[in-house]
Amino acid sequence: MTSPASACVMPAGRLAALVDGLDWERIGADLDEAGHALTGPLLTPSECSGLSALYEHDQPFRSRVVMERHGFGKGEYKYFADPLPEAVANLRALLYRRLAPVANRWATAMALDHRYPADHGEFLDRCHAAGQRRPTPLLLKYRPGDYNCLHQDLYGETVFPLQMAVLLSVPGTDFSGGEFVLTEQRPRMQSRATVVPLSQGMGVVFAVDQRPVQGIRGTYRVRHRHGVSLLRSGERFMLGIIFHDAA
Numbered sequence: 001m002t003s004p005a006s007a008c009v010m011p012a013g014r015l016a017a018l019v020d021g022l023d024w025e026r027i028g029a030d031l032d033e034a035g036h037a038l039t040g041p042l043l044t045p046s047e048c049s050g051l052s053a054l055y056e057h058d059q060p061f062r063s064r065v066v067m068e069r070h071g072f073g074k075g076e077y078k079y080f081a082d083p084l085p086e087a088v089a090n091l092r093a094l095l096y097r098r099l100a101p102v103a104n105r106w107a108t109a110m111a112l113d114h115r116y117p118a119d120h121g122e123f124l125d126r127c128h129a130a131g132q133r134r135p136t137p138l139l140l141k142y143r144p145g146d147y148n149c150l151h152q153d154l155y156g157e158t159v160f161p162l163q164m165a166v167l168l169s170v171p172g173t174d175f176s177g178g179e180f181v182l183t184e185q186r187p188r189m190q191s192r193a194t195v196v197p198l199s200q201g202m203g204v205v206f207a208v209d210q211r212p213v214q215g216i217r218g219t220y221r222v223r224h225r226h227g228v229s230l231l232r233s234g235e236r237f238m239l240g241i242i243f244h245d246a247a
């Protein structure tokens with residue numbers, strides 16, 4: 001029997017070339033400036049539908065969360081089990097390598113004493129040693145009336161400060177509403193929200209929690225949260241790639 005994960009074949013070479021070809025200088029600058037950055041297209045429409053189609057299967061996943069039961073919103077998601085589908089594992093490792101320098105720059109700017117290794121495998125060893133052994137990449141599914149409350153994906157003490165998500169559905173065609181929202185809480189100020197315009201296959205990299213901002217009197221920290229606005233019609237699938245594992 002072929003596993004459902006083999007239904008979405010993404011040649012590792014194509015992904016590596018694609019990730020290498022992204023404008024990492026611009027992505028780094030956008031992350032510094034706004035706490036989020038669009039990557040450019042990452043997955044083809046057929047790769048997007050292949051991944052979305054996994055949702056109805058049990059075998060690729062370790063657990064299913066019905067958001068309403070936990071007060072997280074409305075809708076559901078499933079965490080992938082180890083071994084992750086090859087494309088998800090490859091994307092996770094390839095993106096980590098490019099984002100680790102940004103994470104280290106932020107840690108330096110915020111005077112934090114931890115630094116991130118260049119290699120994702122090494123970072124995962126650190127998670128596992130801290131008791132965070134469960135994989136965190138996930139697929140989310142929204143239907144009309146669903147939404148995802150503003151939140152942070154923290155799963156233990158060990159945190160990689162950036163994460164990524166890829167929209168798998170076509171806005172305006174497959175669904176309406178359901179916008180990806182990022183908020184920024186500056187010290188002693190009200191929160192500010194940004195709606196990130198995504199298209200199918202487009203990735204967004206964003207701050208998990210804190211990011212440094214250069215002010216007139218030195219660097220201060222802003223705190224981010226992300227979520228999804230009310231889905232008005234259709235069905236929306238999202239791939240989430242979090243770089244730390246969960247306790």
Ligand SMILES: O=C(O)CCC(=O)C(=O)O
Nearest residue numbers: 140153165180228238240
């Ligand atoms: O569905 C979305 O756009 C949000 C996904 C999310 O919360 C995540 O990837 O951590």
Ligand SMILES: [Fe+2]
Nearest residue numbers: 151152153226
């Ligand atoms: Fe999230």
